[in-house]
Amino acid sequence: MAEPLLAIDALSIAYRGPRGDVPVVRDLTMRIDEGEIVGLVGESGSGKTSVALAMLNYLPRGGRVTSGDIRYRGASLLTASQSERRKIYGRRIAHVAQDSANALNPALRIGLQLAEGMLRHLDISAADARKRALGLLDEVHLRGGERILESYPHMLSGGMQQRVCIAMALACDPDLIVMDEPTTGLDASTEAAIFDLLRELKARRRLSVLFISHNLAAVRGMADRAIVMYGGRCMEAGGTAALFARPLHRYTQMLLHSLPTMRGRASETIDMPWQASKMPDTGCPFRDRCDLAVDACAQAPALVEVAPGRLSACVRWSDLPARDAANDAIAPETPANVNETGARAAVIAVRELSHRYRGRLLARSTRNTRLALDRVNFELRQGEVLAIIGESGSGKTTLARCIVGLQQPFAGSIVIDDVDVAPLAKRPRRLARNLQIVFQNIAGSLHPRKRVRKILERPFLLYENRNATDVQLDALAHSVGLRSELLDKMSHRLSGGERQRAALARAFAPRPKVIVLDEAFSALDVSMKMKVRNLLQQKKAEIDASYLLISHDLPLVRSMADRVLVLFQGAICESGPRHLTDTPPCHPYTETLLWSALALESMAPRHLDLERASQPSPAEIGPGCRFHHRCPRKVGEVCEREAPPLRDAGPAHTIACHIPIVELAKMQRDEFPVAVKEAQG
Numbered sequence: 033m034a035e036p037l038l039a040i041d042a043l044s045i046a047y048r049g050p051r052g053d054v055p056v057v058r059d060l061t062m063r064i065d066e067g068e069i070v071g072l073v074g075e076s077g078s079g080k081t082s083v084a085l086a087m088l089n090y091l092p093r094g095g096r097v098t099s100g101d102i103r104y105r106g107a108s109l110l111t112a113s114q115s116e117r118r119k120i121y122g123r124r125i126a127h128v129a130q131d132s133a134n135a136l137n138p139a140l141r142i143g144l145q146l147a148e149g150m151l152r153h154l155d156i157s158a159a160d161a162r163k164r165a166l167g168l169l170d171e172v173h174l175r176g177g178e179r180i181l182e183s184y185p186h187m188l189s190g191g192m193q194q195r196v197c198i199a200m201a202l203a204c205d206p207d208l209i210v211m212d213e214p215t216t217g218l219d220a221s222t223e224a225a226i227f228d229l230l231r232e233l234k235a236r237r238r239l240s241v242l243f244i245s246h247n248l249a250a251v252r253g254m255a256d257r258a259i260v261m262y263g264g265r266c267m268e269a270g271g272t273a274a275l276f277a278r279p280l281h282r283y284t285q286m287l288l289h290s291l292p293t294m295r296g297r298a299s300e301t302i303d304m305p306w307q308a309s310k311m312p313d314t315g316c317p318f319r320d321r322c323d324l325a326v327d328a329c330a331q332a333p334a335l336v337e338v339a340p341g342r343l344s345a346c347v348r349w350s351d352l353p354a355r356d357a358a359n360d361a362i363a364p365e366t367p368a369n370v371n372e373t374g375a376r377a378a379v380i381a382v383r384e385l386s387h388r389y390r391g392r393l394l395a396r397s398t399r400n401t402r403l404a405l406d407r408v409n410f411e412l413r414q415g416e417v418l419a420i421i422g423e424s425g426s427g428k429t430t431l432a433r434c435i436v437g438l439q440q441p442f443a444g445s446i447v448i449d450d451v452d453v454a455p456l457a458k459r460p461r462r463l464a465r466n467l468q469i470v471f472q473n474i475a476g477s478l479h480p481r482k483r484v485r486k487i488l489e490r491p492f493l494l495y496e497n498r499n500a501t502d503v504q505l506d507a508l509a510h511s512v513g514l515r516s517e518l519l520d521k522m523s524h525r526l527s528g529g530e531r532q533r534a535a536l537a538r539a540f541a542p543r544p545k546v547i548v549l550d551e552a553f554s555a556l557d558v559s560m561k562m563k564v565r566n567l568l569q570q571k572k573a574e575i576d577a578s579y580l581l582i583s584h585d586l587p588l589v590r591s592m593a594d595r596v597l598v599l600f601q602g603a604i605c606e607s608g609p610r611h612l613t614d615t616p617p618c619h620p621y622t623e624t625l626l627w628s629a630l631a632l633e634s635m636a637p638r639h640l641d642l643e644r645a646s647q648p649s650p651a652e653i654g655p656g657c658r659f660h661h662r663c664p665r666k667v668g669e670v671c672e673r674e675a676p677p678l679r680d681a682g683p684a685h686t687i688a689c690h691i692p693i694v695e696l697a698k699m700q701r702d703e704f705p706v707a708v709k710e711a712q713g
Contacts, residue, residue, distance in 0.1 A: 073248060
């Protein structure tokens with residue numbers, strides 16, 4: 033067999049703890065060949081990121097490789113000199129970090145950060161580096177190249193920051209890119225476009241990728257081979273198509289069944305004994321959660337070839353129940369929390385809300401400003417889950433920040449408890465208590481020098497003027513799947529998923545009436561995502577809370593939301609009940625979002641051309657329909673000249689489109705999957 037591009041042999045990694053070394057990766061062996069994409073999947077804490085950091089010689093303080101080796105083109109990276117490593121990292125091996133906001137330097141413009149690696153590793157001038165930087169922005173579908181290069185990271189949305197990080201990784205034409213959750217902040221259409229780009233780069237430049245992700249659909253569509261990790265060990269490995277079609281480890285099977293997709297609903301959940309302080313030191317690490325565990329599972333599992341090209345560490349791989357074929361059917365999921373919210377009181381009423389980002393801090397005119405929200409109107413009712421979807425840069429996070437008071441809108445009103453809070457520079461504490469937010473940038477929202485315990489105690493001190501008891505903090509942590517011993521850790525010591533759970537716990541602490549969830553599920557693994565979803569529904573029933581759910585995850589939206597708002601370039605192009613994500617009619621922009629999500633699950637429309645819809649929109653908003661530059665259903669010049677009328681598409685369902693609703697529904701029925709058309713009747 034030819035020498036692989038990168039080989040990992042019996043790798044073990046440990047972190048120094050107060051009671052000695054804590055192993056996080058045990059005896060991992062894997063290889064990445066030239067031109068191959070290898071997917072590394074598993075829950076938070078399974079060791080995926082530690083493997084990536086060890087490959088990059090970037091383990092944090094206290095982390096070390098205890099045994100094994102990592103070889104690049106046959107040469108050991110662990111024993112290489114510092115000068116040899118400098119020639120490899122950034123040039124031959126590049127990295128896309130999980131947290132794009134922290135990966136970018138907040139004090140440097142994007143253009144300088146993109147050019148930095150090229151100036152260091154390539155023999156080119158600053159002018160040539162800038163030209164290459166503009167080309168890279170086009171490759172990752174970021175519009176407004178010169179404006180982006182002159183921007184600072186905080187001026188970009190989360191998805192735009194993520195695309196900049198991908199462009200930086202591609203800058204020096206590397207052989208291998210290590211991508212750690214690279215599409216966490218991306219919407220479905222951008223995610224699909226990035227995956228198309230990676231496939232193109234793989235074919236054109238024989239680019240190799242280690243693709244670490246919680247998104248099983250993305251791994252299924254991207255990777256040639258997949259490796260499933262749990263408890264620091266490899267549970268299963270093999271060709272992606274075969275592994276997803278017939279898992280040979282119970283953990284893999286439960287993982288695939290535990291998350292809803294655009295095709296169907298989740299069929300089972302993975303139980304999590306959060307009272308346990310750690311995983312078993314011996315035997316199969318999954319045995320405490322496995323419903324098929326037997327006495328033999330107490331022995332250390334051997335990773336053996338059980339079929340051609342298939343490895344499994346499960347002693348009962350041949351006894352696994354067959355996958356439920358019904359789960360592959362395209363069937364809309366009925367949310368567990370569907371209720372008649374139409375007659376209930378509005379807890380938040382937003383009227384004609386507009387916001388602009390100023391080029392000059394003191395300018396009050398609209399000159400030198402960028403429109404972020406344009407006359408947005410909606411109500412969030414008591415006990416309702418209202419989802420807001422749209423691509424990165426559509427204004428979702430700006431809307432959330434205006435609602436919770438982190439930004440003051442230019443115009444319009446936000447009425448909470450009969451008080452218009454839009455003009456208030458500081459909100460009353462009683463209103464602040466009842467309106468909490470979970471931010472998209474979790475790492476930036478948790479104090480890096482405070483322990484999790486202190487972070488969770490803060491709401492009790494602020495709103496109740498008392499200290500929380502250990503029992504209360506333990507119960508709060510367990511309610512979101514956070515183990516008790518993690519309360520005494522510094523927040524930056526937590527994994528991405530653990531930080532996300534800590535942020536959810538802080539939001540629940542004051543028992544608010546409304547929680548704004550701004551991509552609150554993005555860093556959660558598959559099983560935890562569903563546990564948190566179920567937890568949110570349980571909490572909603574207990575305290576009659578309302579959720580403003582901002583998400584790129586359309587399967588999650590389908591399983592949680594009562595109503596949906598679709599934002600494009602700061603304006604609502606469609607609003608209605610959750611079923612608009614299942615069946616026609618829907619706005620052409622909503623349709624492209626749905627098909628982009630379906631494309632991640634290897635489905636494509638029969639006739640609709642999505643290539644036009646994936647093109648970047650102009651930075652400036654002109655007359656006519658905002659989507660006409662990209663709309664695959666554009667009807668003519670009327671779309672360019674006139675703003676579309678707001679048409680009724682059903683009870684509490686409106687679409688801003690020039691195409692009559694009957695004609696739009698007929699067009700879309702010809703494209704939507706057969707099962708959806710049959711459900712529509």
